[in-house]
Amino acid sequence: MSITVVPTPTVPTSIDASVDHAIRSIVSGASTDATCTTDLAAGPWDFDIRPGYGPGSSMGDVIPTGAPRQGELPLAYREASEEELDERIRAAKRTLGDRAVILGHFYQREEVVRHADYVGDSFQLATAAKGRPDAEAIVFCGVHFMAETADLLSGPDQAVILPNLAAGCSMADMADIDQVEDCWEQLADVLGDLDTPDESGRVPVVPVTYMNSSAAIKGFVGRHGGIVCTSSNAMTVLEWAFERGRRVLFFPDQHLGRNTAKAMGVPLSQMPMWNPRRPLGGSTASELLDSRVILWHGFCSVHRRFSVAQIDQARAEHPGVRVIVHPECPMEVVDAADEAGSTDYIRRAIAAATEPTTFAIGTEINLVRRLAAQFPQHRIFCLDPVVCPCSTMYRIHPGYLAWVLEELVAGRTPNRITVSADVADPARIALERMLAARPPLAASAR
C-alpha cells in the first residue's frame, strides 16, 4: 500500500496541548479542574512492578495474568527533567538518523508525540512503518497490540520496539485467545460445522476482530476465514463478512460492533452479547441461532467514560456546538452525538471546518487537547470534564523513549516485540483481507 503524506497542521499557539502539564497543575492546586486520580502526576515507573494498567481511565480493569511487565527504568531517566529528556531524545534521534523511525499514536502525550516521525491511529502507523524499509528500528509509542501489528507488517530485519512493555490495552486484553477458542467450540455445538457453507454459500459465522486485539486473535480470525477491521472501515468489513457468513462474531469491542451493525440496520434483538465467563456467553441457543452479530463482552474504558448527560450539558452551555464522538463510545452516546467517527475522522472533520466552530469531542484527551492547540480558530473541548487519559498510553513517558533510543545508539535492542510465525502468517491473511475490502487512510508525517 502506498503512503500518502499529509502534512500535520503546525500552528504555534498559546494553547498548551500538554495533558501532563494540566495534571500537574491540578495536583499542585494551581488549577481547579478535576482529574480522575492524583497518581497521574507520578512517574509511570512507580507502577511498573504493580499488577495493573496504572493510573488513568482503565485503572479499574483486570490485567490478565502473564501480561508483560517492564523492568526498572534506570534512575537517570526517572530523575531527569522534562527539558533534559527532550534534549536527550533529540540528540539520540540525530545520531540514529534514518536507522530509526518513531511512531506516535494520536493518544500519546504531547511530550512524546512531538518526537514522532509519523502520527496516526494504530493501523496508519503500522503501514507508515512499512514505508520505511531502511529503518532498522521502529519505535512504536503506542500500546502492545499496535507494536505487534507493526511487526506483522514490517520487514524481518526490522526490530519493533515498545518503549514500556507495561503499555498494554485493557480492551485488547478482554479477548483472550483461550476464551475465544472456547467460544468457537461452543458456537459449533449450537450452529453446526462452522467451516461448511450452506446452500447460499455462506458459513454459519465469520469472525471479525477490531484492530485493537492481540496478534493471537488476528491469527485466529485469519485461520477461520475472518477479517480485521478498523474504526474507519468497520461497515465495509461487516458487509464483506455478511457476504460470506450468516452471522458475525465481533470482538473485542462490543460498542464498535453494535454501533456499526445498528447503522447497517441490524436490530438490537439480533445482537446478543458473548460473555466468556458464562455458558454460551450468557445467551440461549435460540438467541444465537437467530443472531446476526454476536458481540464480545469487551469495551474501552476511555470511551466508556462519555455519557449522554455530558452531551446535554455541552449543548446547554454551548448553543450550536458540534458533538463528534468515537464509535467505541456506548450506543446511547453515539445516538445523541451529531457525528461519530474514528480518530482520523475527527481530526479531518475539524481540519475541514471553514468557519470558527465549537466542537465537543468524545475521545481520548491527549488528542483533543492537541487538536485544540492546532486549530485555535475553533473552540475544541473534551466532552468529559475530568482529565483522565488512557492508562496504558500514559505508560509511555519521555523517560522510556529516551532510554530505548540511547540503548539503540549504544548498539542494543531493548523491548523488542515479535510475533511468532505460526500466529503471524494467518494474522497477515486477516489483515490482507481487510486491505482488499477497503484500505484505511494513511498516517500523517510530522
Ligand code: SF4
Ligand atoms: S484508548 Fe482504549 S482501546 Fe485505545 S489503547 Fe487505551 S484502552 Fe486500549
